[in-house]
Amino acid sequence: MRRQHPTRRHVLKTAALGSAALMTAPYVSGVHAAGTLSLGCWDHWVPGANNTLTKLCNAWGEKNKVEVKIDYITSQGEKDKLTAAAEAQAGTGHDIMSHRDWNIQVHQRVLEPLDEVVNELIKQYGPISPVAEYLARIKGTWRGVPTTVGSQVKPCQSRFDLYQQHCGIDLRDMFPADEAKYDKAKTDKWDWDLYLSSAEQLFKAGNPVGLPMGQTSDAVDWVGALFNSFGVVMVDDKDNIRVDSPETRQALEYLKKLMAVNPSEVYAWDDAGNNRWIISGKGSGIMNPPSSWAVAKRDNPTIAEKIWHHPMPRGPKGRFVGQLPQFYGLWQFSKNKPAAKDLLLHLSRKESVAELVEASSGYDLPSFKSMYDLDTWKKVGPPLGTTFSYPPRGDEVTSIAGRPARPEVGAQIYNQAINTVMVAKFTQGNEKLDSVIKWAASELEGTLRV
């Protein structure tokens, strides 16, 4: 009998049909009775938020007769990343592990494909965050499921009373706690020029904005968002270094003026520095999730009730906000993969998400825009509706520093804080613009190493 060799066309056709079938096929639970599942989860800073996750997991475990064990691992000192690195090297550990920001990229080779879970979620809830897709969908395969727990964006968090008093800007009118009432004529005015002029006025009034310029994520995220809104591309998706551009020069010149009206200590701030700045009552604005507002509510309630969350300023290329999603990854060495996938799907359903968002007072942000209508963001206060515009509203687009470079390259750009070091060299170190860009180009060349 003559053996027929498959043609290229035949292979492509079969693969396309297979992919289409996977995309359209309903998710079928493969969970079997009994067995155990262990999870290494990010330790939430909101008191009680871990309990809700535990409750959801246990309820699923009881229903499916699976024993669920959860270890909550702090991100202080990157302990969660160290644990994940150790488990990946050792080939043993938890079944499911939380991965912050770029860690799915880092461990992609030892993570199980999770297309069936994420595709099912996309089918149910619509488009997913492009940042989540960029970070976890590698060569067309989802290696992580975006979590609600710990995922966040970093929009403006401002003292509306000080903006009103010193700049004559009514932030609550500009960004009301109802997206239907957003007036484009008003929101369009909120651009980086207005941000700078108001920052200058607030600085003169003795209440400067506090924008970190260290090498931690809060600094990298807001600078990344600003760079995107000016159209700065450091490395494109074809590995071309494009940092030497008019857009980069324009952004850096702008930042020179903006950093001059920030407190000088922002260059040493870690991710808690800006939180303390707004909580102290001295600062008029930062760029952060509502964690600092929540702490102010506890420690300095008179300040908390004057804080309003609202979208970032608009730049020549649009309005961008830094997003840091978290993911659940399933190790390839897991012994109970069908159960793990079923649990991940359970935790990602809107009913579970609503409970998780509520438990975190609105800090946790799902990766599906269709879930931004949850009640928590409307009813949290004081002031009532302060976190309504914490999820991206209007024309605000999520972004992450390092994109659109290949994720492996983006991870290096982000974690080595090349963008904020550039800014600090130019604004604090008073280095020449050309030499800063030359330095950045050299560092970026290093990130392209295979």
Next chain:
Amino acid sequence: MADAVQQSWVPALAGARERAPPRSGLHRFMRRRSTLAFAMCLPLIVIIAGLVAYPALYSIYLSTLNKTQTRFIGLGNFSFLLSRDVFWMVVWQSAIFAITAVLAKALIGLITAHLVNNLPTKGQRKWRGMLLVPWVIPLALSSLGWWWLFDPTHSAFNWLIVLLGGNEIPWLSDPYWARFSVILVNVWYGAPFFLIMYLAALKSVPEQLYEAAAIDGANAWQRFVHITLPMMRNIIAITVLFSLIVTFANFDIVQIMTAGGPRNMTHVFATYAFMLGIRSGDIPLGAAVSLFMFPILAVAAVFILRGVHKRGREIG
């Protein structure tokens, strides 16, 4: 044939049994002092092999892989590092950090040891105990305490300085002040080690030497230069070596206080390796950075230990 062989050795064995002591060869082997010593050292050897040698060899292996750990690239990571400006800045900073801190610790330790040695015996123990406190507190904890004192926005030191009419100092936000701050904390933590070692050395200097020098009319400085210092040279060398190794490998202080910033200007080998290896996910490159310390320290160790050995032979 087989029977013949058997017959030929059986009487010989029987003869040997008659001549040999009643104990077996294995028993004799086990009773040998070297065997016993080896057996007693075995737990330590296992620990060192498992927790020191294996990780060291594994990190050498890792440093020869590419970023994704899928391909052997030989010394590629090392040559890549040598071409990076930031890496050379880290080398320079690590050298400044370690050498400045060790010199300051040695000087402070020497002065304090003399002061404590000259205290009346009754109160000496109290002072010795108090001066050792920085060394006893876990470093991560004390670094956090120092970080609060240097806090960029709410520094306790600055509060005091302003209260006294001075200007605030950018302890951690200015790169040069930040370098000073991390070195200061390292000196604060490490000086007691030098103090206790030097104090022990001072106490071992024979009193007769000082008496003879006094009869010859030597003043305090001459006694220090011609008696104390030569008698302490070996202990100074060993202490400096130990401290150099520990200070070069320091991680806690820099990571807690500055995390390598501002502008990467306080990174040392360990924090830079952590940033590349763990935070950026390039474990082979991180391993290569951490291994760069090894030749530097090995060279320092060879020179210092050679000096110690030479002086030992001279005394011998």
